[in-house]
Amino acid sequence: MMNAPDDIAISVKDLTVGYGDNVILQNVNFQVRRGEVFVILGESGSGKSTLLKAMIGLYPPLSGEVWIEGGNLVAAQGKERLALLRKFGVMYQSGALFGSITVLENVRLPLDEFSDLPDPLKELAALARLKLVGLGAAADKMPAELSGGMQKRAAIARAMTLDPRILFLDEPSAGLDPITSAGIDLLITSLHHFGFTFVIVSHELPSIYSIADRVVMLGSGAKGIIAEGKPAELRDGAADPWVRRFFNRQPDPGHSVKPS
Amino acid sequence: MTIATQNELETDVEVRPDGQARVVLRGRLNSQTVVGCWGILEKELLETKVATLHVDVSGLGLCDAAGLILLLYLNMGRMTPQATVSVLGLKADLEKIFRDLTSEDDETFHPQPAIKRDSFVGKIGRKVRQMNRDFQGEMVFLGAIIASLPLSIFHPKRSRWTETRRIVELAGANAVPIISLMSLLLGFIIAFESARRLAEFGAQLYVANTIMVVMVRDMGPLMTAILLAGRSGSSFAAEIGTMKVNEELNALKTFGLDPIPFLVVPRILAGVFVTPLLTFYSILMGVIGGVIVMLGLGFTLPLILHQLASSVHLNDLGAGISKSAVFGVIVSAVGCWHGLRTQQGPSAVGLSTTRAVVTSLLLIIVADAFFSAISFLLK
Numbered sequence: 001m002m003n004a005p006d007d008i009a010i011s012v013k014d015l016t017v018g019y020g021d022n023v024i025l026q027n028v029n030f031q032v033r034r035g036e037v038f039v040i041l042g043e044s045g046s047g048k049s050t051l052l053k054a055m056i057g058l059y060p061p062l063s064g065e066v067w068i069e070g071g072n073l074v075a076a077q078g079k080e081r082l083a084l085l086r087k088f089g090v091m092y093q094s095g096a097l098f099g100s101i102t103v104l105e106n107v108r109l110p111l112d113e114f115s116d117l118p119d120p121l122k123e124l125a126a127l128a129r130l131k132l133v134g135l136g137a138a139a140d141k142m143p144a145e146l147s148g149g150m151q152k153r154a155a156i157a158r159a160m161t162l163d164p165r166i167l168f169l170d171e172p173s174a175g176l177d178p179i180t181s182a183g184i185d186l187l188i189t190s191l192h193h194f195g196f197t198f199v200i201v202s203h204e205l206p207s208i209y210s211i212a213d214r215v216v217m218l219g220s221g222a223k224g225i226i227a228e229g230k231p232a233e234l235r236d237g238a239a240d241p242w243v244r245r246f247f248n249r250q251p252d253p254g255h256s257v258k259p260s
Numbered sequence: 261m262t263i264a265t266q267n268e269l270e271t272d273v274e275v276r277p278d279g280q281a282r283v284v285l286r287g288r289l290n291s292q293t294v295v296g297c298w299g300i301l302e303k304e305l306l307e308t309k310v311a312t313l314h315v316d317v318s319g320l321g322l323c324d325a326a327g328l329i330l331l332l333y334l335n336m337g338r339m340t341p342q343a344t345v346s347v348l349g350l351k352a353d354l355e356k357i358f359r360d361l362t363s364e365d366d367e368t369f370h371p372q373p374a375i376k377r378d379s380f381v382g383k384i385g386r387k388v389r390q391m392n393r394d395f396q397g398e399m400v401f402l403g404a405i406i407a408s409l410p411l412s413i414f415h416p417k418r419s420r421w422t423e424t425r426r427i428v429e430l431a432g433a434n435a436v437p438i439i440s441l442m443s444l445l446l447g448f449i450i451a452f453e454s455a456r457r458l459a460e461f462g463a464q465l466y467v468a469n470t471i472m473v474v475m476v477r478d479m480g481p482l483m484t485a486i487l488l489a490g491r492s493g494s495s496f497a498a499e500i501g502t503m504k505v506n507e508e509l510n511a512l513k514t515f516g517l518d519p520i521p522f523l524v525v526p527r528i529l530a531g532v533f534v535t536p537l538l539t540f541y542s543i544l545m546g547v548i549g550g551v552i553v554m555l556g557l558g559f560t561l562p563l564i565l566h567q568l569a570s571s572v573h574l575n576d577l578g579a580g581i582s583k584s585a586v587f588g589v590i591v592s593a594v595g596c597w598h599g600l601r602t603q604q605g606p607s608a609v610g611l612s613t614t615r616a617v618v619t620s621l622l623l624i625i626v627a628d629a630f631f632s633a634i635s636f637l638l639k
């Protein structure tokens with residue numbers, strides 16, 4: 001184990017990710033500071049979700065390191081890896097709630113597996129998480145009975161169950177109406193005040209302007225980061241015109257479509 | 261009064277005879293120390309009737325989420341049901357979360373009354389109503405198939421023959437290896453078992469008759485149908501069920517395409533075509549298995565073939581093959597029916613598949629018994 005500087009929650013070093021010979025991201029380097037809302041964005045197919053999955057240990061990288069709270073997740077094995085996994089929670093794009101059990105049981109499941117707390121406290125702890133995301137009244141419902149936005153909120157509650165310091169959210173606003181999407185942003189902002197570090201994959205610009213402290217932008221041609229900084233700064237002053245166009249929602253001049 | 265120190269947490273509990281209780285927590289209240297603290301509090305507070313409980317947490321250096329939940333539990337009076345509880349001395353940041361979670365306008369923490377369960381009679385009533393609805397649905401389904409079949413037969417250009425061919429290959433050609441193995445071994449088993457019994461009467465030659473009659477009239481059609489139910493009926497249910505879950509069936513309907521002629525009819529036609537062929541093949545392989553055993557017992561091939569030929573009539577073969585066509589319809593129709601009835605949720609497709617196989621097996625056996633009875637009465 002190596003101790004990271006106090007304010008660094010995640011450090012990605014020379015990370016190369018791919019499938020077989022197909023390299024998707026090459027030599028990616030960045031750091032996420034403790035307590036910040038860090039957004040990974042980029043066009044479709046640029047490797048956002050792949051990067052996220054490599055950061056949480058689902059995809060073993062071809063080379064490089066991912067340091068989470070001072071531990072290298074890529075190299076960690078056995079109990080050391082389990083301890084590192086306990087330091088973050090993940091919300092998947094679809095919510096990934098277990099469909100055969102209630103929402104409350106979904107949130108309680110990690111406690112049942114990993115905690116020695118007495119049963120009444122486990123129940124209450126799960127309910128408290130649900131209440132925190134505004135889903136207290138939906139505790140006894142099945143996931144299929146919830147709307148898309150509610151499923152994502154329940155998934156965030158489940159990700160928080162074991163008190164991680166870091167939350168990874170994969171496209172939290174995707175496929176939601178603007179009001180629900182803004183509700184998710186508000187939830188992220190309010191949870192941010194509890195001291196969570198957020199790593200969010202998104203390409204919803206209104207959401208990014210509203211919640212992000214810092215962003216990295218991936219480019220599919222570059223196989224890595226093409227811009228890094230605060231969203232407003234990149235919108236107004238990015239060196240790469242493509243990045244400026246992205247943040248200003250301007251179409252690529254070379255790809256204009258004219259009605260015939 | 262109990263003072264206990266464990267893992268950096270000091271728990272001080274004082275319960276007076278007049279019902280006044282005081283809990284003082286000092287140190288670190290986290291997921292490790294909460295477990296021990298819970299045990300102490302449960303032991304001290306549940307023993308006496310507590311009227312007022314004061315929880316002093318001003319001495320806590322750290323209180324994590326698990327600690328906060330313990331305080332919440334105490335504050336809700338779950339451990340001291342009749343007591344007035346106050347939690348004092350929380351740090352400002354935790355105090356806000358704590359108060360948010362305990363706001364009285366939210367009914368989250370008050371469990372809903374359990375749903376009243378049905379009485380025994382109620383359960384029967386519900387089941388009968390369900391069976392009635394199912395029966396109506398099955399009749400509508402059967403009607404829709406019957407209505408769609410003439411279209412396929414009289415307007416072959418409008419039928420989906422490519423899809424039918426694909427299913428014939430999946431359900432038929434791809435099933436040949438497993439049918440070969442199963443039928444050959446079935447032939448072995450029947451021959452060995454009957455040879456031992458018939459030897460007692462010096463009638464081992466009649467092993468050929470046994471194999472032929474059993475394979476042609478019953479085991480060939482039955483085992484082929486059972487295998488198809490497990491292999492293809494389940495696959496029809498899973499395939500159509502997944503299409504329903506993914507809203508592909510809705511997409512068909514909005515194009516104005518009826519799922520019955522589009523998905524069900526090709527599968528039924530494939531089932532009717534494939535099952536008799538596989539049955540004939542199964543009979544052949546079963547007989548070959550039996551012949552191999554008989555050759556091993558010392559009989560000559562011409563003698564065995566003569567005995568085989570004299571044991572059944574063409575009518576028997578016709579009966580076996582005809583009922584296999586009916587089994588084919590059963591397997592295909594039941595698989596498709598359960599696929600179309602798939603509900604939402606991740607376990608729905610699995611449930612449909614199981615129901616398809618179980619229902620197919622049941623109906624195959626019932627139909628076989630029916631055919632046996634008819635055949636007996638006609639003779």
